[in-house]
Amino acid sequence: MTQALRHDAMRARNLALVLGAVGARGSVTRAALAEMTGLTKTTVSKLVGDLIEGGLVVETGTVRDGERGRPGVEIRISGQRVAALGLEINVDYLAVCVVDLARTVRLRRTQAVDNRAAPPVDVIARLGDLASAVVDEAVEKGLRVVGGVLAVPGPVDMTSGVVHNAPNLGWRDVPLASLLRFPFPVRVENEANLAALGELWFGSGLPDFLHVSGEIGIGAGLVVRGRLFRGAHGFAGELGHVVVSPAGPPCRCGGRGCLEQYAGQDALLTAARAATSVRAATSVRPAADTPPAGASRNVPAGIPHEDAAESAGAAHEGPAEAAGAARETPPPEMLLPAQQGVSWVLSRLREGDENARAACERAAWALGVALSSAVNLVDPDAIVLGGIYAPLFPWIGHMVADTLKARLGQMRGAVPPVVVSRLGAEAAALGAAGQVIEQVMADPAALLHT
Amino acid sequence: MTQALRHDAMRARNLALVLGAVGARGSVTRAALAEMTGLTKTTVSKLVGDLIEGGLVVETGTVRDGERGRPGVEIRISGQRVAALGLEINVDYLAVCVVDLARTVRLRRTQAVDNRAAPPVDVIARLGDLASAVVDEAVEKGLRVVGGVLAVPGPVDMTSGVVHNAPNLGWRDVPLASLLRFPFPVRVENEANLAALGELWFGSGLPDFLHVSGEIGIGAGLVVRGRLFRGAHGFAGELGHVVVSPAGPPCRCGGRGCLEQYAGQDALLTAARAATSVRAATSVRPAADTPPAGASRNVPAGIPHEDAAESAGAAHEGPAEAAGAARETPPPEMLLPAQQGVSWVLSRLREGDENARAACERAAWALGVALSSAVNLVDPDAIVLGGIYAPLFPWIGHMVADTLKARLGQMRGAVPPVVVSRLGAEAAALGAAGQVIEQVMADPAALLHT
Structure with missing residues (x-):
């Protein structure tokens, strides 16, 4: 590993460490972050600066740092910029939602439609229309959708994005991931798995x-x-x-x-x-x-x-x-x-x-x-x-x-x-968006580099 | 944490690191261990010395270290001293076995007995007799039994060691762990869990x-x-x-x-x-x-x-x-x-x-x-x-x-x-002994301190 690569890897790890600490605490000063992470205050300040520039965290007001009596600015996760798209194809409806990095549900749309009658490409086209409208609305709100996850009612090969068999849709071996056209990465996963994660994170x-x-x-x-x-x-x-x-x-x-x-x-x-x-x-x-x-x-x-x-x-x-x-x-x-x-x-x-x-x-x-x-x-x-x-x-x-x-x-x-x-029928779409948020929290550097 | 405590914790971690590396490689020189673990050669030599003294590893012959052309002595897990006792109470038999740290099964005994007719204390007494005889034999072979795990056919509260309900034994809320008398710690766990681990490690x-x-x-x-x-x-x-x-x-x-x-x-x-x-x-x-x-x-x-x-x-x-x-x-x-x-x-x-x-x-x-x-x-x-x-x-x-x-x-x-x-009927007793071996490998310092 070259010196530069080693530095990049360490920076990526530390960005995740700091962002995770902010997420865990809700809001926290730079001094407290240094204590929590074991990093120097200078390093923390640099990392927080990068996270602010990337729109992942924001400063909020000034507070008295009780322990030391010095004024400190609190940092918290920003809900103003980075956002995730949750999508769901189910047998009799389509659903999309946009969740921001602070885990607030910003937009949600569902459409009743009998997908059993339609070939996969048509279903995906309809879902694409629904999603585009929602992403446009998100952009108008100043949000940047960085990724998505799509929930489908059947077992999914997570490596290839192929839906092996969704008997209630009548789908067999549909290469779903390769049929999607979005200006950001979208993964495919089983609906029931995502609904459980929706319940975990939003329920x-x-x-x-x-x-x-x-x-x-x-x-x-x-x-x-x-x-x-x-x-x-x-x-x-x-x-x-x-x-x-x-x-x-x-x-x-x-x-x-x-x-x-x-x-x-x-x-x-x-x-x-x-x-x-x-x-x-x-x-x-x-x-x-x-x-x-x-x-x-x-x-x-x-x-x-x-x-x-x-x-x-x-x-x-x-x-x-x-x-x-x-x-x-x-x-x-x-x-x-x-x-x-x-x-x-x-x-x-x-x-x-x-x-x-x-x-x-x-x-x-x-x-x-x-x-x-x-x-x-x-x-x-x-x-x-x-x-x-x-x-x-x-x-x-x-x-x-x-x-x-x-x-x-x-x-x-x-x-x-x-x-x-x-959560009812929204659980899977929320879990889908939540997975993107988890991924950003785990590896913010991937986002800051793009 | 005091300086001494910090040193003990680091030594414990490094002992496990070195022992794990020896286990993973089968046999390995001190120089290779230093490379694998990132520790200095002096530190590795000190740790290996402690592990040899504790009977956990042994030196075997001398080999040429190809990479550097210097002679090196290989270290491997010792099967000569530390051993684990696996026990099982099942509905119609008792089983015990002794497995050494190199995962060789050294002794095994089973006894056909209808345990449905007997109160728990009697079953435990009979198991105790069977185990004592086997432990004595192990001692004659120069082995030191450092711990045991007991398999029972029913759900076990792992914290208290209470068997909540083993319907086929007719047991309800039996505080099994507290009834055992062994000169070393013995935990209680569900038979089917241990049989699966037996299959993993010995099958x-x-x-x-x-x-x-x-x-x-x-x-x-x-x-x-x-x-x-x-x-x-x-x-x-x-x-x-x-x-x-x-x-x-x-x-x-x-x-x-x-x-x-x-x-x-x-x-x-x-x-x-x-x-x-x-x-x-x-x-x-x-x-x-x-x-x-x-x-x-x-x-x-x-x-x-x-x-x-x-x-x-x-x-x-x-x-x-x-x-x-x-x-x-x-x-x-x-x-x-x-x-x-x-x-x-x-x-x-x-x-x-x-x-x-x-x-x-x-x-x-x-x-x-x-x-x-x-x-x-x-x-x-x-x-x-x-x-x-x-x-x-x-x-x-x-x-x-x-x-x-x-x-x-x-x-x-x-x-x-x-x-x-x-493995047949021996799986659970083997898995039980294997769990003790896993524990020694994960924390050899606990053993060296006693």
């Missing part, structure tokens, strides 16, 4: 949890000590294909009785509409693929009741009582396009419709069964229900928790609590 | 895998990039209670249709003996708890065939053909006491017994279903079947792989290969 703030992303597919992201668990190939967290009942309804993944067939958005809507006239108008699958709840020859009709009977009290804790937990429901503006199908279910539930109630009971029971397998395997500290399960939480939360307790209570000192996500 | 050498520990209970240990994944509370990997069929036979964990009820040793033996006269003599559970294979009202009788039909060719790849893979079977001496029940099944299989074959088919199908959920959730690079599944591998391996392929093939580019463990 509950819990450090250890399993986040369940309920959409037409069902993904999960496991966060352990503040870090995402990806597995050997980055394909971990495919909760939607965990077995609920091995001889159950066939699934698009090739298996049978996967969780998605009981608790995915399509399965839920189909079950809720079973006895109504709107079914034919909105169903997108051949009827033979999705037997109505309770009528399937493969699913024992008594299953939800069996579990309810096992956990004393569960049978009496119906949706009516559970609705008292409505304070935990996200506000109406969080019912984004992804959940419009679910808002129909919600209105039926509020009207006391029996089909809707039975559909939720079946979905909640199946979620409880699959999550009991997940808890046995990965031992999370909490379970966060997001996506469509957030607005449905008052109707399903207790039932999921009861099924978990019935299956896990005797083996474990404590069954992980089941809580609701406050 | 295949794969860096990413899910190790399945088949005993009366079924545990799993996930190794990701050479490290054990423990989950938020250290309770990850309870594969035996992953749901195979949610309305299946009741399980001692409080759930129903857990994997253990299809593929655990008791379930397998009961199914294999279903139509023979030996059943009553050896069954340890009330007959009502374990319905015979295919006769349960809860388990759809056609399930194994459904999956076999899904994967073309599977139905024709019966045990007769699979027996061609007998080169993959561990040698007879690896059929330790835990597997004596299984050796009866093996002899029946070799005789072409239909009940034994059907019992294995059912167990393999259930393993495939539960493992497909596990692969979806944790994305391992390979699956290693250990414990009783090692000798059974020629009869079950293909069927497990076929079920996995049928359920996962369409979603993933590659389904993780299913391979056999070469």
